[in-house]
Structures are given as C-alpha cells and as structure tokens.
Amino acid sequence: MRITRIIIAAFAVLLASGCSNYTITPGVTLELAQQRKAQISNIRYNLNFNIPTQISDSVSATVDIVFTTNQQEALIIDFRAQSDMVKSVSVDGKAIDYSFSNGHVIVPPKYLRKGENTISISFISNNGSLNRRDEFLYTLLVPDRASTVFPCFDQPDLKASFALTLNLPGEWVAISNSKVTKNISKEDTKQITFEPTKPISTYLFAFAAGKFKVVTKTINNRTYNAYHRETDKEKVDRNLPILFDLHDKSLSWLEEYTQIEYPFDKLDFILIPGFQYGGMEHAGAIFYSDSRLLLNDSPTERQMLGQASLIAHEVSHQWFGNLVTMRWFNDVWLKEVFAGYMADLIVNPQYPNINHELNFVLSHFPRAYSVDRTQGANPIVQPLGNLLNAGTLYGSIIYHKSPIMMQQLVGIMGEEPFRQGVIEYLKTYSMQNAEWSELVSILNKHTDEDLTAWAKIWTEETGRPKVQYQINPTDSTITFTAMDNTPFPPSLLDISTLNENAQRIWVNKLPFSVKIEDFEPQRPIAIANTSGIGYGCFIPDSTTFNQIVSNNSLFNNPVTRASNHILAFEMFTDDLIGISTYLNFLVESLNHETESQIQSFTLNALNTVFWKFATPETREAYAANIEQLLWRKILSGTSDNEKRAFLNGLISIFTTDESFSRLYDVWNTSKVGEISLNENERTELAYQLMIRKPELYHTIALGEIERIDNPDRAAKFEFMLGAISSMPSQRLEFFEKLKVPSNRKPEPWVTSALYLLHHPLRSDFSIRFIEPSLNLLSEIQETGDIFFPKNWLDATLSGHSSEEAKRIVENWLSKNPNLSPNLRLKVLQSADLLFRSANIQL
Numbered sequence: 001m002r003i004t005r006i007i008i009a010a011f012a013v014l015l016a017s018g019c020s021n022y023t024i025t026p027g028v029t030l031e032l033a034q035q036r037k038a039q040i041s042n043i044r045y046n047l048n049f050n051i052p053t054q055i056s057d058s059v060s061a062t063v064d065i066v067f068t069t070n071q072q073e074a075l076i077i078d079f080r081a082q083s084d085m086v087k088s089v090s091v092d093g094k095a096i097d098y099s100f101s102n103g104h105v106i107v108p109p110k111y112l113r114k115g116e117n118t119i120s121i122s123f124i125s126n127n128g129s130l131n132r133r134d135e136f137l138y139t140l141l142v143p144d145r146a147s148t149v150f151p152c153f154d155q156p157d158l159k160a161s162f163a164l165t166l167n168l169p170g171e172w173v174a175i176s177n178s179k180v181t182k183n184i185s186k187e188d189t190k191q192i193t194f195e196p197t198k199p200i201s202t203y204l205f206a207f208a209a210g211k212f213k214v215v216t217k218t219i220n221n222r223t224y225n226a227y228h229r230e231t232d233k234e235k236v237d238r239n240l241p242i243l244f245d246l247h248d249k250s251l252s253w254l255e256e257y258t259q260i261e262y263p264f265d266k267l268d269f270i271l272i273p274g275f276q277y278g279g280m281e282h283a284g285a286i287f288y289s290d291s292r293l294l295l296n297d298s299p300t301e302r303q304m305l306g307q308a309s310l311i312a313h314e315v316s317h318q319w320f321g322n323l324v325t326m327r328w329f330n331d332v333w334l335k336e337v338f339a340g341y342m343a344d345l346i347v348n349p350q351y352p353n354i355n356h357e358l359n360f361v362l363s364h365f366p367r368a369y370s371v372d373r374t375q376g377a378n379p380i381v382q383p384l385g386n387l388l389n390a391g392t393l394y395g396s397i398i399y400h401k402s403p404i405m406m407q408q409l410v411g412i413m414g415e416e417p418f419r420q421g422v423i424e425y426l427k428t429y430s431m432q433n434a435e436w437s438e439l440v441s442i443l444n445k446h447t448d449e450d451l452t453a454w455a456k457i458w459t460e461e462t463g464r465p466k467v468q469y470q471i472n473p474t475d476s477t478i479t480f481t482a483m484d485n486t487p488f489p490p491s492l493l494d495i496s497t498l499n500e501n502a503q504r505i506w507v508n509k510l511p512f513s514v515k516i517e518d519f520e521p522q523r524p525i526a527i528a529n530t531s532g533i534g535y536g537c538f539i540p541d542s543t544t545f546n547q548i549v550s551n552n553s554l555f556n557n558p559v560t561r562a563s564n565h566i567l568a569f570e571m572f573t574d575d576l577i578g579i580s581t582y583l584n585f586l587v588e589s590l591n592h593e594t595e596s597q598i599q600s601f602t603l604n605a606l607n608t609v610f611w612k613f614a615t616p617e618t619r620e621a622y623a624a625n626i627e628q629l630l631w632r633k634i635l636s637g638t639s640d641n642e643k644r645a646f647l648n649g650l651i652s653i654f655t656t657d658e659s660f661s662r663l664y665d666v667w668n669t670s671k672v673g674e675i676s677l678n679e680n681e682r683t684e685l686a687y688q689l690m691i692r693k694p695e696l697y698h699t700i701a702l703g704e705i706e707r708i709d710n711p712d713r714a715a716k717f718e719f720m721l722g723a724i725s726s727m728p729s730q731r732l733e734f735f736e737k738l739k740v741p742s743n744r745k746p747e748p749w750v751t752s753a754l755y756l757l758h759h760p761l762r763s764d765f766s767i768r769f770i771e772p773s774l775n776l777l778s779e780i781q782e783t784g785d786i787f788f789p790k791n792w793l794d795a796t797l798s799g800h801s802s803e804e805a806k807r808i809v810e811n812w813l814s815k816n817p818n819l820s821p822n823l824r825l826k827v828l829q830s831a832d833l834l835f836r837s838a839n840i841q842l
Contacts, residue, residue: 033328040153044067045160051167062120068116081126096111131746143387164193169190180193226270228271229271254346324426334436361566362562376825379461468480561598575836579614599646620655626653627658630649634672719753723753750792755795800834
C-alpha cells in the first residue's frame, strides 16, 4: 500500500477528478464545506476505541464511515493528526492508495461509486481533545476538534448517526450520547457498546470514561444517570437530588414551550473535575464542571440561581443547537442566545426573591461593554472562512451582547408572537441546519415590524455607542446626540425624572428628541437609561451626573442604581471622571448599598480600580480606610451571604499588615465571626496570604494541603503552587513548562495559576512573561479549547498597568502583522484596561 504525503500528489488527485476549484489547506474552509455538503449525505460513523490503562499508551481506534455520494469525485476526510497516525484505509475491506495532506485523508475517485460507500480507517487518536488523566478521560470536540480524535467530515451541516464501542479498563464506566446496548466484562477489561445516535453534528458527539460513580434516578417516567468523582458524600447527597430535579423541570418546561417532545433518546450528565467550561450540551450527555453544580453547604440564593441557570441553559441547547443546528459556525451565537433566553424563562420564576431585571443588567451589559469599548470589538455575526478559527468567535459579544439584542427583539415583537415564530423555526428545521437570516424571515411573519434592517445593525456593527443627552427645561425635552461614530442600534430606552416614573421610548437613530413626561421645572433633571436596557454609554450633563454621584443610594429602584454604576465605570474608563471621584463613589456605595447584586458589582469594580488604575501611592492612601470598611461589613452584615461577599472582597485587595494578621488567623481557624470558610474560600485565602508574605509560603502550603481530602482538588493545589512559589526560579520553571502543550491542561487550572503568577504585587517580576506568552498565542489557539486563548490573554495581562507592559503588547502586535485577525482582536480586547490604565496613570 502506498501513502502519498506531499501536497503536490494531493493536488494531482484532485486535478484528475476534476476537483481543482479549491486548495487542500489545513482545517475546513467554507468552500470545502459547501462542496462536501453538495456531494455527500446519509452519513453514519461506526467507531471503536481502545482505551489503555496507562496514560502514556496511545489510544488506537477504527472507524467505518458510511455515506451516500452523488458524485464520483475525490473525497476529503478530515483528520488533524500526523500522517503516520493513519494506519490503514480500506474500501469494502480492501486496502487502497490514498493521500494525506494538511490534516486530510484524500480518497481518489476510482475507489468510490455513486450511492452508498463505506470507508474504513484504522488510526491512532490525538490525545489533546481526549483530555486524558490518570483515572479518566473525556472528549470535548467543539467547534472543530472531532477531527483531532477520529477521521470524519468535521462541519456542522453534515449531521450523522454515531455508533460507538469503547474497550476500557475493567474498573471504568462510560457515558456517551446514546444508551448502552452491551456491557461485557473480560478479566481486567470491559467492552461497552452504545446504540446509534439520532443525526447530530460532529461537535456534539461525545464520550467520557473512567473511575466515576454512577447515580440513577427516575422522575416523571424519565430515567437520568449522573456520573461524578466527588468524595464528599454529604455534598453529593445534598446536591444530586436537586440536579436531577432541575434537569427534569427544564426538560418538561421546554417541551411545553416549544410544543416539541425531547428530541433525543435519553438525558444523562457527568460532573468533571477541571472541565474547561461551565457545561457542554452534547446531545443526550451533558458535561459539566463539577465545581459549578456541587455547591457547598449554605449556598447563596444567587449561587443556587447560577446552578439552575447553567442546567437550564445546557438542556435548552438540546432544542436550540442540537435539534436545529447552525449551518456554519459564524452563527454559533444563535444557539447561545436562545439557550440563555430560555434559561431565564425557565429559572427566574423559581427564585422570586431575586431581582431578575437587575440580574440581567449586571450580568450582560458590563461584559458586553468590556469588549465593545475596545479597539478589538467584534460584531455578533463574524466572518469565518475556515473552521480552524471558529473557536476565536466565542466571547462576551456572543454571550452578553446577543442576549441584550434578544431582549430588544422580544420587546419589539411581544412574547407570544416571538414564541410562535420560534416554534415554527424549530419545526421547520427539525434535525436539520439553519442560519440567522432564515430565522429572521420566519420572525418577520409574526410581527408588523421590519426586522431585517434592525437585525443588520445589531448583528453586523461593532462598538459601544457614546451618547450625550441634555435637558431643555423650556420645552421639557431631552435630546440624545452621538459623541462618536459608533453606529447606534435601534433600541427601547427608559428615561426617568427624580420621581423615578419610567417613560419608555423608542430611539431609532441619533440625534433624537422627545418630550419628558412628568417633567418638574423646579427640579429640571432627568436620567436616561434608568432601566439599563438601552445599549450604550449615556452621558448626562454635569448637573445630572453630580446628582447621580452624590445621591445614587437615594434612588429607590435598584436597577436605576445599577445602571448608574455601570455608567460611572464606563465614564471612568473613558477618563471622563477622575480616580478619586470614582473611588469615593464606590466607597460611599459600599457604605450604604443593601442590594447584594450591586454590592457584588461594586466590590468587583473596586478591585479593578484598586489594582489596575491606582498608583501604589493611591493604593496606600486608600487601603486602610477601605479595609476597615470591609472588616465592619464582614462583622456587621445583615446576612451570612453579605458578610461572605465582603470577606471575599477583602481577600482580593488587602495590603496592610493588620489585615494580613487577621486573615492569617481566619485561615488557621477557617472561621471569621459566625462565618465558616468552605474549602475553596480557605484555599483562595491561602494563595493570597502566600503572595503577601513569601516567607510563610512553606508553612501555609503544608498547612493547606493537609486539609484537602479530595485527590482532584489536592492535585490542583499542588499545581498552583508553582505559580505562587516564594522562589523566583520555581516561578520561571513553572512558566517554562507551560510552553509544552501537554502541560497546559487542565486549562482552568492554568488560567487560575496565571492570574496568581501575574498578581499585581508581583508584576515587576512577571512582566518578563508577557512577550513569551504572546508568542505562544497562535499555538494555544491551535491546541487549546475555545475559551483558552482569551483566558490566557486575560490572565497574562491581568496584573499589569504600567507603560512598559503596554509598550510590550503594542510592540508585539507591530512585530506580528500576520497574526490571525481574530487573535489580534482578542489581544486588543484583553489589553484594553492595560492601555487605558497606562494612559490614565501618565
């Protein structure tokens, strides 16, 4: 059998077949995807993996790819591996000549026939997307990583059925998209076979295997299986009944809302230590980060809301993303915005004590602005020429600006017309693929509004608009004027006078004027965007702004107070207000604010300003007073949750010896006042203490590791110690190890460690890591999962605010003109506060 490995030979095959209209390049280009979509259909994969006990041994496997083709042309199969990892290729049991080029197996046309074909490939699987550890492994194939694990047609619009067999160590169990049909044990091994799935995209295929405990529960005639590795029995017993119930409630609600039965054969879930995301919605088998769902005792209501929302989000994906899938990953935002919207509808009524309007504003607007205000802002719908770059599309615009757009859309249409449009969309494209324009066409039938032009501005334009407004007391009008060239997305917007009666208006374009209802000439003040739903930085005149800063705590509506907080932060980062004014505003708010969600936002803002913008002299001037305030709140807060929030806020920013001494006692006793620290809080405190007092590094490290019982959490703690070591040589060694891809897993551990490595108190030392970290970026995008490049950048630049650090990033961007455009945007996004802080400190 002959294997041709050079590109010239691959091109020759294509030329001979008449397929010379595109080039074999790495990844899956849009052109290749469109050609294959027109060529093949009815795809089935029969997969067989041999999982060895030793992580150092390779995973060998076979796949039979069954498909129908309407053309006798060369076939390109994706397999992102080294050519020698393909062991054989055969058709109808006979070995064939094939080519391998740039991560593709190319089958010549002479071996194919119109109609059904079967191609069998024996191969060695890549370890990267198998996420192998000593006692378990799991696949994570979004967006284009299926082809790193097995040969396939790795594009979302070629849905297929998957039949899987796993050969495993005898003590291991396994989960996949479908039900188990056979489980055969043989001495020290076992073979588990799963029934064929319904049609799903390659990125939704998944399996996990290892030493997991399995718990089964039946609710409303549906049986759920949960897999976990948690050793704290009380934590498991406390959480698992809730998790089962939340999955069933979400599933039942979605069946009612969509009028479509759950589209897959079963729904199981697995809780994985160190999982890269909060959750991943594989059809029939949802993977979660265990720390997101296994809550400690006495969780806050917001933590419980987060737990329920995550589950509702991933279950919603079974309809929005799995039942109907985007044609191409440029529309990946669509499944995410639907899942988020549905999760809110499912969960919010279960927690009536939480102000959900406030939660929406604080959860989405600041994070959307954190990207849209930057030089690296990207639109909701981004161009995508190759699936290799699909991971770079993910970010805060998808997860936070698109929900704001969805809120506006539902506000324009009305909830019931919107629902009817969604039902029609799901039924029209059931088990198929669709794109944004096709959804808009359907929604247009359910409203008198023309959504096409509206949608174009929201999804294709970038930037956080900066809008100035002024009051004319003579005619009681308010006028909005653009302060920059950022396109203004047509929006619903609220304005209020000091009596806080909201007046909702529709602002289609700028400039825009409207008469203010309930205007009081004796108090000629009105505030824009008091409900927070308008998208942009709405800047008042000086009189109104002074009223906001001086009296924010007097506004009765917490959403108004939160909207004012967001405005003040955006104005501060735009250098429209000074650091002393803003710090005093934050401190005053912490003194008086009673709403926990606003307290949390204020503490986070304080942390950002304190470390990112304040000079050492400013920090020293404010530190004692801020820490005393936080200690008072810890000891006199109205609830344990409030006290805990202020404690965590103090742990993140303390610098004085007095606070160190008191917090060291807290760490020793795991208690402050009536609050008992949970393990995660105690460990985070240990990290912060070791950074402040390197001379106590060994004492604290040994004391902490002795108190961690779970082996997975103990392994994480030992990993983190390299980043916070008291010895600079060990921190250098830690970073050098990260240059090896296999040492950059688990990715959440690496991200957390980098934040500590680049702590502001150690920025003079860690600045040396900025340029080599940027040099690794393209490789990280190739080898890491979708959020890792941005997380890597955020953590690397987190502790830096100097002009020197800014210059390093700017020079690196200048020296790398061929950097992927999307990665360049990520760098500019992550560097935004660094650039702004360096400018403000000049």
